[in-house]
Amino acid sequence: MPIITKVSSQKRPGRYNIFVDNEYAFSASEQTVAEFMLLKGQELTDEKITEIKQFDANAKATNLASAYLSYEPRTVFEILQYLKKHDIADEAAQMAVTQLTEMGFLDDQKYIEIVLRQDLRIGTDGPLSLTQKLVQKGVDPELVQNKLAEVADDDWLDAGQRVIKSMKNKIGKVSQRELERKMRTKLMSHGFSSSLCGLIIEQTGLETDADEQTEALKKQGVKAYKRFRRLNESQRNSKMRNYLYSHGFSSSEIESFLAGEIIPLDELAEY
Numbered sequence: 337m338p339i340i341t342k343v344s345s346q347k348r349p350g351r352y353n354i355f356v357d358n359e360y361a362f363s364a365s366e367q368t369v370a371e372f373m374l375l376k377g378q379e380l381t382d383e384k385i386t387e388i389k390q391f392d393a394n395a396k397a398t399n400l401a402s403a404y405l406s407y408e409p410r411t412v413f414e415i416l417q418y419l420k421k422h423d424i425a426d427e428a429a430q431m432a433v434t435q436l437t438e439m440g441f442l443d444d445q446k447y448i449e450i451v452l453r454q455d456l457r458i459g460t461d462g463p464l465s466l467t468q469k470l471v472q473k474g475v476d477p478e479l480v481q482n483k484l485a486e487v488a489d490d491d492w493l494d495a496g497q498r499v500i501k502s503m504k505n506k507i508g509k510v511s512q513r514e515l516e517r518k519m520r521t522k523l524m525s526h527g528f529s530s531s532l533c534g535l536i537i538e539q540t541g542l543e544t545d546a547d548e549q550t551e552a553l554k555k556q557g558v559k560a561y562k563r564f565r566r567l568n569e570s571q572r573n574s575k576m577r578n579y580l581y582s583h584g585f586s587s588s589e590i591e592s593f594l595a596g597e598i599i600p601l602d603e604l605a606e607y
Contacts, residue, residue: 337379343369356380365399368392390428397424397432405436409447412437413474444475448483456491460499463492465527489535492528496536499526504540508548509555513584516542549589550598556583557593558607565605 342355350366354374362385364374372388380388400422401415410418412433419429436442448470455461461469463484470480500519507515516537523533560576567575573594580590592598599607 337381338385340374340376340378340380343374343376356385361385362389362392364388364392365395367395367399393425393428394431394435397428398435400424401432401436402441405441409450410442411444411447411473411475412442415442417474445479445483448475448480452483452487456487456495458498459495460526461495462523462526462528462532463487464529468527489532492532493536493539496523496526496528496532497539499523499528500536500540507542508551511552511556511584511589512542512549515584517584553580553585553589553593553598556580556585557598558604561604561607 338356338361340354340356341358342353344353344355345351346353346363351363352366352369352374353363354361364372368374368388368391371391372384374388397419400419404410404415404418415433415436416429419432424432433442451470452466455466459466467477467480467484471477499522503515503519503522506518510518519537519540519542520530520533523536524530528536557576557580560579561572563579564572564575576594577590580593581587585593596602
């Protein structure tokens, strides 16, 4: 029966070379050596060696995964991908996932809860964007949808406000209609649905007063005039009319500007 004739430490801390019948047989971690009491003179069957090697592979996978988890929460898929990059066999990787799951360190549903709670508190992702990110991390889409279904629309308002916070300084610089359109576009790019966009924008109290709307009309009207001033009056007015309309001003506001009721026409050149 094969006998361990030598146990020597490797340069890597915590790893040992095991020699059987004076020939190198396999390497093992300190944990494996202790588990099987691998000492010089111990007899080993081929079956026992196979068992030892599998234990060592499983332990290595679990230790690697645990270290990876220590930095931040991970999904099952992320753990499996990480172990694959470290050339861990599938069987050992699955064993590590099973152990960590049983110990409560690995749980995709808890992962969703952590990510969702963080986003609602300090993040800027809407439901659609959050779903996409979680699915990309290998989380079951059904798990994500079930958890998101528990979140009330009002709970997304703070995250939405964080998305458009910087846009509020445009009040009085662009029309209310254009500002709402820009806000909606930005919110949708962050994964908020159309209905949520409406609630978030409504919460901002974006109703501009007459003075702010007039100030925005002045600013955009002057920009339009400077852009098209070299055209004759008919062409200029047509271009300005289209420009202001595309920037969210009503027909009556545009005609008022073109008629010189907002800024006297003879003063436009001074701007």
